[in-house]
Amino acid sequence: MAEAPQAVAAAAPDPRLDYDAVIIGAGMSGMYQLLRLRELGLRVLVLEAGSGVGGTWYWNRYPGARFDSESYSYGYSFSRDLLQEWSWSEHFAPQAETLRYLNHVADKFELRRDMRFHSRVAAAHYREEERAWEVTLEDGARYRSRFLVTAVGPLSAPTLPRIEGIGDFRGQAFHTSRWPHEPVDFAGKRVAVIGTGATGVQTIQEVAKTAGQLTIFQRTPNWCAPLHNRPITAEEQRAIKANYPAMFQRCQETFSCFLHTPDPRGTFEVTPEEREAFLEKLYGEPGFGIWVGNFRDYLVDPAANAVVSDFVARKIRQRVKDPAVAEKLIPKNHGFGTRRVPMETRYYEVYNQPNVRLVDLQDTPIERITPQGIRTREAEFEFDIIVYATGFDAITGSFDRIDIRGTEGRRLKDAWAQGPQTFLGVQVEGFPNMFMLMGPHTALGNIPRSIEYNVDWVTGLIRTMRDRGLTRADATAAAVAAWTEHVKAMGAGLLSNEVNSWFTGYNSNVEGKQTRVIARYSGSAPDYRAWCDAVAAKGYREIALS
Numbered sequence: 001m002a003e004a005p006q007a008v009a010a011a012a013p014d015p016r017l018d019y020d021a022v023i024i025g026a027g028m029s030g031m032y033q034l035l036r037l038r039e040l041g042l043r044v045l046v047l048e049a050g051s052g053v054g055g056t057w058y059w060n061r062y063p064g065a066r067f068d069s070e071s072y073s074y075g076y077s078f079s080r081d082l083l084q085e086w087s088w089s090e091h092f093a094p095q096a097e098t099l100r101y102l103n104h105v106a107d108k109f110e111l112r113r114d115m116r117f118h119s120r121v122a123a124a125h126y127r128e129e130e131r132a133w134e135v136t137l138e139d140g141a142r143y144r145s146r147f148l149v150t151a152v153g154p155l156s157a158p159t160l161p162r163i164e165g166i167g168d169f170r171g172q173a174f175h176t177s178r179w180p181h182e183p184v185d186f187a188g189k190r191v192a193v194i195g196t197g198a199t200g201v202q203t204i205q206e207v208a209k210t211a212g213q214l215t216i217f218q219r220t221p222n223w224c225a226p227l228h229n230r231p232i233t234a235e236e237q238r239a240i241k242a243n244y245p246a247m248f249q250r251c252q253e254t255f256s257c258f259l260h261t262p263d264p265r266g267t268f269e270v271t272p273e274e275r276e277a278f279l280e281k282l283y284g285e286p287g288f289g290i291w292v293g294n295f296r297d298y299l300v301d302p303a304a305n306a307v308v309s310d311f312v313a314r315k316i317r318q319r320v321k322d323p324a325v326a327e328k329l330i331p332k333n334h335g336f337g338t339r340r341v342p343m344e345t346r347y348y349e350v351y352n353q354p355n356v357r358l359v360d361l362q363d364t365p366i367e368r369i370t371p372q373g374i375r376t377r378e379a380e381f382e383f384d385i386i387v388y389a390t391g392f393d394a395i396t397g398s399f400d401r402i403d404i405r406g407t408e409g410r411r412l413k414d415a416w417a418q419g420p421q422t423f424l425g426v427q428v429e430g431f432p433n434m435f436m437l438m439g440p441h442t443a444l445g446n447i448p449r450s451i452e453y454n455v456d457w458v459t460g461l462i463r464t465m466r467d468r469g470l471t472r473a474d475a476t477a478a479a480v481a482a483w484t485e486h487v488k489a490m491g492a493g494l495l496s497n498e499v500n501s502w503f504t505g506y507n508s509n510v511e512g513k514q515t516r517v518i519a520r521y522s523g524s525a526p527d528y529r530a531w532c533d534a535v536a537a538k539g540y541r542e543i544a545l546s
Contacts, residue, residue: 019043021147027055029437030151036459049120053106057098061179063206065095068343077248092229123403131471148434157397159509165369173386188212189384200389201342208350223336227343228286255524256445260293267295267304279311291341305335319348328360339501394502395519406431419517421484423475432474441487443528472546479542490523
């Protein structure tokens with residue numbers, strides 16, 4: 001948590017280049033990478049499609065959007081001053097507060113002076129003769145830089161369902177991640193929400209409070225668990241600020257950088273009574289504990305997973321009054337924890353309200369969107385508002401939307417046609433000087449903790465290149481093959497890799513993404529950092545530097 005060191009004198013800039021580095025995206029990754037590259041004395045430009053900083057927390061303004069990892073474990077850790085001057089109001093902060101925090105960071109470190117907003121990147125092509133990247137915006141502006149850093153986020157390319165007539169609806173319609181900046185009034189309105197993933201669950205909880213009639217179109221039921229959010233007391237605030245070093249150390253040690261980590265016991269190593277008591281304890285505690293702090297074997301052993309799934313199913317049946325509705329809300333095609341677990345606040349109780357109805361699309365699929373609303377195979381519905389909580393083209397989707405070309409004009413999308421292949425999730429062979437933050441095959445988990453490590457590692461490599469007068473860094477084919485095989489090995493045996501979800505790069509809304517791939521690193525964050533640290537300690541031998 002040391003303060004950022006002072007910037008050092010920069011090497012003489014290449015007069016052919018506009019910048020030393022261009023960063024795509026002004027979210028948490030891009031903001032921190034800008035700060036670190038400034039310290040090296042580099043000329044840096046951040047290109048951002050939106051009108052402000054924040055990334056995920058800029059775009060996702062839908063009702064109910066908030067953290068589901070603890071606020072104080074989510075913020076940046078690099079600045080003691082920042083940690084002490086900022087006070088989170090809730091254990092799991094809402095979107096508006098998080099966006100205020102990121103704007104505060106941008107102000108404190110004067111980040112906006114090196115950013116260009118309303119600047120969506122259309123293409124990035126590597127120019128071998130200059131050992132540089134040419135980045136082209138949708139408005140035609142072009143910039144050349146030695147390094148290209150992608151800070152585009154694993155969940156930033158929204159997808160709409162492949163349903164006929166989406167453009168025909170005459171009412172208001174929004175995707176959760178492209179929510180308008182002004183409030184949307186649901187009071188007394190007929191509202192449809194399509195999708196019951198994490199964003200759908202958060203939206204449904206809020207919309208149900210005021211909507212005249214809320215109709216939820218469920219594509220695939222998801223296992224959800226209580227968030228148990230509450231305000232942070234003054235006494236808790238003092239304790240949090242005093243204990244930041246120990247808390248961030250804990251995050252460094254846990255499997256996925258959360259405050260929670262798997263219990264060392266196996267599901268069947270305890271008595272049935274002890275098992276039930278432990279699951280009750282987890283279900284009653286705040287945050288992701290029941291997902292990532294559960295028995296060590298429940299995500300690899302089908303029998304163990306069935307025990308945990310049966311426990312959560314009983315909870316759903318207890319909370320939803322109509323047994324038929326409860327059964328529709330209980331997943332049958334995947335076990336608890338094998339997909340991303342939405343955290344909720346009285347979500348299941350929503351289905352007990354007289355103004356809420358559930359339409360199971362497995363029984364009655366949507367045929368088309370009409371000017372008045374939605375037509376299923378069995379009924380016509382009229383709505384004032386349709387909300388598409390239909391998720392993202394995850395992990396690789398944000399890369400696919402940019403025409404990225406490496407040496408000899410090879411497209412990144414073509415290189416990844418059979419699934420991503422990377423070195424450490426940071427580099428791709430044949431795309432020199434391109435560094436990915438939170439790209440495929442990096443350790444995800446508690447995202448900001450992973451971001452800070454990713455950024456610091458990339459900064460260390462660029463510092464080495466600057467100090468040695470090097471202008472080209474390209475991962476070797478052998479290094480990419482070895483890392484990709486390691487990533488696959490880490491995913492072996494995981495029940496989550498046998499399920500269609502964004503974890504496995506599957507998306508029914510995107511052409512060509514109906515097969516599973518290994519899109520994320522499934523080992524522990526400490527193991528990921530150890531591998532990356534070893535590469536740096538040995539002088540980056542897996543990267544062709546020249």
